[in-house]
Amino acid sequence: MQGLYAVFKKELCDHFSSYRFVILFALIAMVSFISSYMAGIHMKENLEALASTRFPFLMLFSSTGALFSMVQFVAFFGPLIGLVLAFDSINRERADGTLIKLISQPIYRDAVINGKFLAGVATITIMLIAIVLVISGLGLVIVGIVPGIEEIWRLFVYLIISIFYISFWLAVSILFSISFKSIATSALASIALWIFLSFFVSLGANVVADSIAPVDRQKEPNPEMIIKNIRIREMVSLCSPMVLYSEATQTIIDPMRKTTRSVVLMGPMEELLSSRFQNPLPLGQSILVIFPHMTALVALTLICFAISYVIFMVQEIRT
Amino acid sequence: MEASTIIETVNLTKHYNRQTAVKDLSFKVNEGEVFGFLGPNGAGKTTTLLMLMGLSHPSGGSARVCGLDPLRKPIEVKRIAGYLPENVGFYGDLDAVQNLKYVASLNGIQTDKASEKIDELLDLVGLKQDARKKVGAFSRGMKQRLGFAEVLIKDPKLLFLDEPTIGLDPDGALRLMEFIKSLNRDRQITVLLSSHNLYQVQKISHRVGIMIHGEMVAEGTIESLAKEKFGVGQKEYSLEEIYMKYFQEV
Ligand SMILES: Nc1ncnc2c1ncn2[C@@H]1O[C@H](COP(=O)(O)OP(=O)(O)O)[C@@H](O)[C@H]1O
Ligand SMILES: [Mg+2]
Numbered sequence: 001m002q003g004l005y006a007v008f009k010k011e012l013c014d015h016f017s018s019y020r021f022v023i024l025f026a027l028i029a030m031v032s033f034i035s036s037y038m039a040g041i042h043m044k045e046n047l048e049a050l051a052s053t054r055f056p057f058l059m060l061f062s063s064t065g066a067l068f069s070m071v072q073f074v075a076f077f078g079p080l081i082g083l084v085l086a087f088d089s090i091n092r093e094r095a096d097g098t099l100i101k102l103i104s105q106p107i108y109r110d111a112v113i114n115g116k117f118l119a120g121v122a123t124i125t126i127m128l129i130a131i132v133l134v135i136s137g138l139g140l141v142i143v144g145i146v147p148g149i150e151e152i153w154r155l156f157v158y159l160i161i162s163i164f165y166i167s168f169w170l171a172v173s174i175l176f177s178i179s180f181k182s183i184a185t186s187a188l189a190s191i192a193l194w195i196f197l198s199f200f201v202s203l204g205a206n207v208v209a210d211s212i213a214p215v216d217r218q219k220e221p222n223p224e225m226i227i228k229n230i231r232i233r234e235m236v237s238l239c240s241p242m243v244l245y246s247e248a249t250q251t252i253i254d255p256m257r258k259t260t261r262s263v264v265l266m267g268p269m270e271e272l273l274s275s276r277f278q279n280p281l282p283l284g285q286s287i288l289v290i291f292p293h294m295t296a297l298v299a300l301t302l303i304c305f306a307i308s309y310v311i312f313m314v315q316e317i318r319t
Numbered sequence: 320m321e322a323s324t325i326i327e328t329v330n331l332t333k334h335y336n337r338q339t340a341v342k343d344l345s346f347k348v349n350e351g352e353v354f355g356f357l358g359p360n361g362a363g364k365t366t367t368l369l370m371l372m373g374l375s376h377p378s379g380g381s382a383r384v385c386g387l388d389p390l391r392k393p394i395e396v397k398r399i400a401g402y403l404p405e406n407v408g409f410y411g412d413l414d415a416v417q418n419l420k421y422v423a424s425l426n427g428i429q430t431d432k433a434s435e436k437i438d439e440l441l442d443l444v445g446l447k448q449d450a451r452k453k454v455g456a457f458s459r460g461m462k463q464r465l466g467f468a469e470v471l472i473k474d475p476k477l478l479f480l481d482e483p484t485i486g487l488d489p490d491g492a493l494r495l496m497e498f499i500k501s502l503n504r505d506r507q508i509t510v511l512l513s514s515h516n517l518y519q520v521q522k523i524s525h526r527v528g529i530m531i532h533g534e535m536v537a538e539g540t541i542e543s544l545a546k547e548k549f550g551v552g553q554k555e556y557s558l559e560e561i562y563m564k565y566f567q568e569v
Contacts, residue, residue: 100404101407102425103374106395106397106425107394
């Protein structure tokens with residue numbers, strides 16, 4: 001325990017004093033700030049429309065300002081936080097010769113990897129809470145809206161999902177930093193996986209669905225085929241943590257489902273379905289809807305970390 | 320006076336894939352002595368030290384360090400034994416004190432006690448002036464001395480030193496060897512010293528072992544090895560002559 005705490009403390013200090021963290025935090029804070037600010041301005045101009053919505057406060061996070069909403073931005077660039085925090089966590093120590101020194105101290109070897117992972121999670125948590133608080137403050141100042149109890153709960157759930165989402169990428173980058181001896185390789189591999197899972201899986205899902213269950217849009221559409229097509233597409237795209245995350249957070253933050261989800265994922269049936277939501281889903285129901293997504297995200301994170309853990313524990317460390 | 324055994328290995332073996340790095344190694348180190356661990360590059364010295372520290376799993380045989388099996392009780396072994404690797408690494412963007420504080424916290428030393436200890440050790444290794452310098456800017460010799468401060472922080476009974484004089488200038492190497500001698504004498508630390516610096520190993524070692532191709536070909540005091548190789552003679556043989564003789568025979 002004392003070893004775990006020592007590693008955790010050191011890593012946390014390192015994160016908060018590193019330039020890369022400061023730059024990343026500044027970037028993410030700035031973009032979320034701007035998009036929420038624009039959303040706020042927009043809301044202020046349409047105050048009467050605002051009066052009819054149930055959750056005006058959450059719109060600060062979910063309505064698209066100029067380009068994207070804060071929620072969408074975190075879905076796209078959140079992974080980068082996880083990756084940047086840990087892509088060199090183990091292999092840099094190996095290259096510098098500090099890893100052998102660490103494990104020749106009287107600590108369990110897993111204290112090193114657990115401490116690094118937990119410090120990363122703590123950093124992510126602090127970062128996200130700070131951003132959400134800043135945006136909430138912004139909402140209070142610009143639009144003058146106060147969050148209701150349910151909105152606070154929804155934001156809380158959103159935070160939890162986001163922490164797991166970014167921690168998944170943290171676990172991925174730790175895995176790469178253990179598997180690859182070279183820092184450049186692990187950085188590249190992390191970025192490649194991020195691009196692949198985030199952008200290509202949803203495109204790939206379309207291709208797979210259309211080839212297995214082709215839907216001819218010119219002719220009379222066959223409803224069975226359309227359903228099959230959508231099912232396949234959803235199955236495939238659930239392999240992408242980004243899709244899991246976006247779906248989960250949209251359901252939580254945007255219970256009316258007013259804003260569209262990523263365009264590639266929106267099937268014709270679903271479009272129909274979402275417009276049926278005249279009333280917001282209650283919080284309990286929202287959580288129930290996203291429960292599989294959350295479970296999948298947590299499982300992905302844990303599996304990824306478990307693999308790194310096992311590799312690290314059996315690996316021979318000579319330098 | 321017959322000293323008690325602090326390190327003992329029995330048929331210790333390590334294979335890497337097909338290659339044998341250490342083969343049926345059996346030797347002993349007595350408590351309180353400096354044991355010179357000699358051998359050409361690739362002989363298996365580092366591998367042996369790693370197995371004694373519990374950092375590498377032997378393929379066969381067993382080892383005892385202070386009566387403990389490093390395979391089963393690595394934490395206990397690491398608590399009493401310090402290991403100074405061949406290329407000591409530090410966190411270059413931290414200063415000497417911060418590096419030492421981290422190692423102290425890993426050893427479970429309380430912060431206030433650690434500061435005292437760190438001051439004392441920096442003084443001992445002669446880095447008092449550089450305590451607040453970033454280690455990234457340290458010279459090789461300074462890093463080596465900081466490495467010593469790090470392994471001494473846990474008050475070890477036993478030190479494993481892997482080629483500590485490598486890359487040091489002759490004067491630095493000489494002073495480092497004298498420092499090791501003083502640790503052994505003043506702090507009663509048993510030292511297992513792997514080195515190529517035969518002249519100085521001869522000066523400070525009580526006994527030596529020569530390892531070639533993973534096997535210990537000789538073990539004992541320098542006089543006994545000389546006697547074994549050259550017979551009883553008037554001439555005093557140097558460790559270098561003995562070493563070369565063993566080396567040529569293999
Ligand atoms: N990870 C490894 N994989 C395969 N062979 C290794 C590995 N590490 C060391 N060896 C081999 O083990 C032998 C002993 O190495 P080492 O203990 O480092 O020698 P020394 O420290 O005496 O120079 C060498 O022949 C080396 O090639
Ligand atoms: Mg070596």
